[in-house]
Amino acid sequence: MATVSFKGATRVYPGTDTAAVDRLDLDIQDGEFMVLVGPSGSGKSTALRMLAGLEEVNDGSIYIGDRDVTNAPPKERDIAMVFQNYALYPHMSVGENMGFALKMQGIHKEERTRRVLEAAKLLGLEEYLDRKPKALSGGQRQRVAMGRAIVRSPQVFLMDEPLSNLDAKLRVQTRTQIAELQHRLGVTTVYVTHDQVEAMTMGDRVAVLKDGLLQQVDTPLNLYDRPVNKFVAGFIGSPAMNLLDATIVDGGAQVGDYVVPIARDVLAKAGSDKTVTLGVRPEAFQLADEGMPVNVAVIEELGSDAFLYGTAAHTNEQIIARIGTRLHNEKGAVVHLAADPSKLHLFSTSTEERLV
DSSP: OEEEEEEEEEEOOTTTTSSEEEEEEEEOOOTTTEEEESTTTHHHHHHHHHHTTTOOOOOOEETTTEEOOOOOGGGGGGGGETTTTTTOOOOSOOHHHHHHHHHTTTTTTHHHHHHHHHHHHHHGGGGGSSSSSSSHHHHHHHHHHHHHTTTOOSSSEOOOTTTSOOOOOHHHHHHHHHHHHHHHHHHEEEEEESSSHHHHHHOOOOEEEEEEHHHHHHHHHHHHHSSSHHHHHHHHHSSSEEEEEEETTTEEEETTTTTEEHHHEEEETTTTTSEEEEEEEEEEEEEEEEEEEEEEEEEEEEOOOOEEEEEETTOOOEEEEEESSSSOOOTTOOEEEEGGGGGGGEETTTOOOOOO
């Protein structure tokens, strides 16, 4: 096991002017489960491939433990990668697939068999060792791909969107198994996903990327509670945070005719800006007699509570609110929502950085 460090690591693809990964500085602790998350084109998969040795590092360096592996070939990095498409050999059995890399390394047959059986027990694959991949479900194939990585006993696991080919229910089940397995094995893991729910539920820490730049790295709860900028605020959380344009007025920030009370010293942080971006999580809205009027579009009932989707009556901005009651309003009805002042997020209009 080992730490992983990106030190100003940069990747610029030939024929392009902008870096796919731009001066990435990221330290991953020994045994940590680090998730790289971001929208398509954010550079997360490129960063993983740089660590794996599959992409050139144009500037900066990458360390595994105290070894500079920036220019080392993949086979010398002591890593094991789990791909999105499983990459199993169809003509080999499950056991042969899991032990193939060990065979290529010249590991003795008895030792190979022992390691494969050990991994199969961990993953619940013992009864499938003699089957071909085509006889397995998607989730089982993914576990075989995991087993192939485990038997190698690498210093670092690399996982590139390994659950994206699974259906929704199986994704939830498998991500729990992967997180539990990683915790049990204690192997440093770097996991790439575009799904922020996956990131929040699996990672010890999460690194959010956008356009090749690291935006924030923190624990899932800190990312949710204190996003450093407007992008992270809107990206982390499901449903997403409401980001509303508000005018600074005496006593608060005004959206349409609704004034959200905000302390004067907090508003002063906006400097010369006349407006701010008001961030309100869906659960920070409450039904009220007075507040922001919202035209109801859809009520999404979840049983224990519900999500209200609508538009602000005066600004036409999209609004999502989590309401802890069954609301039997028809489409087009108007309700009033008030934001809990203690749960507000405020962002600069000019810099998009967090004010409070």
